[in-house]
Each structure stands twice: as C-alpha cells, then as structure tokens.
Amino acid sequence: KANYPRYYRQALDKLAKAQRILSRRKKGSARWNKQRLVVxxxxxxxxxxxxxxxxxxxxxxxxxxxxxxxxxxxxxGMSQALHFGKSVHDNGWGMFTTFLAYKLKEQGKQLVKIDKWFPSTKKCSCCGKEKEMPLSERVYKCSCGFVLDRDHNSAINIKNEGLRLLALS
Incomplete structure (x- = not known):
C-alpha cells in the first residue's frame, strides 16, 4: 500500500475559493491577472x-x-469508469512509473510490467483457481479455504507473475 498523501484533495478548498474569486473578476483586468497567478x-x-x-x-x-x-x-479508463477521477489523477501513477523506470535503469536494475489483462484480483494466490469478484468485495475468499485482503492477494499474484517473467528472460 502506497498511502498517497492526496495533495490535491488537501488543497481543494483553497483552490475552490481562489477560483471562485477569479471567476468574479473582470477578465483582462489587473486584479484578474493577479488572481490568475494565485490560482x-x-x-x-x-x-x-x-x-x-x-x-x-x-x-x-x-x-x-x-x-x-x-x-x-x-x-x-479507471478514473472515468469507476468515478475515482480526482483520486486517481492525484496519485500521478504515470509519472511514478516513469520515475521508477529511469531510476532502475540508471542502477542496472529491472522494471517488469504485468499486462493489464492479467487476472491479478480474480486469481487465488494459494491454489491458482480463478473466480469473479465485484469491486465492492474487499476480502478474497477462495473455495480452497484461503482468505486474504483483496489488494494483498492481487499483490502476491503480481509478484508471482513477475518472477515467472523474470525467469523466462
């Protein structure tokens, strides 16, 4: 779990107030330009x-x-389809993967990307069986008796798939 600080969410009230003030200014005026810089x-x-x-x-x-x-x-797609817009964009995932890729490359280390269609959340990390899981279900329960947090199970599956891909290369 990354525990992103949610900087945009924290600044939302200040931003809203500053943008409201800006919208009330006459466009092109000196005060409008000054407020535009504040925003x-x-x-x-x-x-x-x-x-x-x-x-x-x-x-x-x-x-x-x-x-x-x-x-x-x-x-x-996740931000649009699942109505997580602000939260997803506040994470900066694309920027993070870019930073991580170049820093690992500088040190001669590897970044392994798993395909987005890999069933990481649907697959049991214990027995390998797959089952459908709605997003509202936060605990993964398998028929083999395995019970784990959905995200933790997914992380284990991603790690195992990454190790498999590393062994192939």
Whole structure:
C-alpha cells in the first residue's frame, strides 16, 4: 500500500475559493491577472508536492530492490469508469512509473510490467483457481479455504507473475 498523501484533495478548498474569486473578476483586468497567478501558484504547489513524493518513493524502491514488478494499469479508463477521477489523477501513477523506470535503469536494475489483462484480483494466490469478484468485495475468499485482503492477494499474484517473467528472460 502506497498511502498517497492526496495533495490535491488537501488543497481543494483553497483552490475552490481562489477560483471562485477569479471567476468574479473582470477578465483582462489587473486584479484578474493577479488572481490568475494565485490560482496558478496553488496548482503548481500541488504538482510540486506530488512530484517530490513520487521522486522519494521511486528512489526508495529503486535503491532497495533489484527488480520491481508493477501492473500496467489503464488509469485514465479507471478514473472515468469507476468515478475515482480526482483520486486517481492525484496519485500521478504515470509519472511514478516513469520515475521508477529511469531510476532502475540508471542502477542496472529491472522494471517488469504485468499486462493489464492479467487476472491479478480474480486469481487465488494459494491454489491458482480463478473466480469473479465485484469491486465492492474487499476480502478474497477462495473455495480452497484461503482468505486474504483483496489488494494483498492481487499483490502476491503480481509478484508471482513477475518472477515467472523474470525467469523466462
């Protein structure tokens, strides 16, 4: 679990207030330009905080592990289809994978991307059986008696698939 700090969510109230003030200004006036800069600075601060967090997290992973396995997830589709828009975009997943890739490459380490169609959440990490799982179900329960948190089970499956792909190459 990454425990993203959610910088955009924290700044949402300030941003909303600054944008409301901007919308009430006459476009092109000196006060409008001044307020436009205030809004831009708030957005820039959020972006810088997110980038700093992602740099630190990717450096930590790159220095501690020889290979990192991630799932190649379609974040844009996830944000639109599942109504997680702000939360998904606030994570900066694409930027994180880019940072992680170049930092691992610099150190001669490997980044393994698992296909987005790999059934990581539907597969039992104990026996290998697959079953359908709605997103609302947060605990994975298999017919073999295996019970685990859905995300933890998925992480184990991704790790095992990454090890399999590393062994092939």
């Amino acid at each position: 831009a600075k708030l957005h820039e601060k959020v972006a810088n905080q997110r980038m700093n967090f992602l740099h630190h997290k990717s450096k930590e992973l790159a220095s501690n592990f020889d290979a990192v396995v991630i799932e190649d997830v379609n974040m844009k």
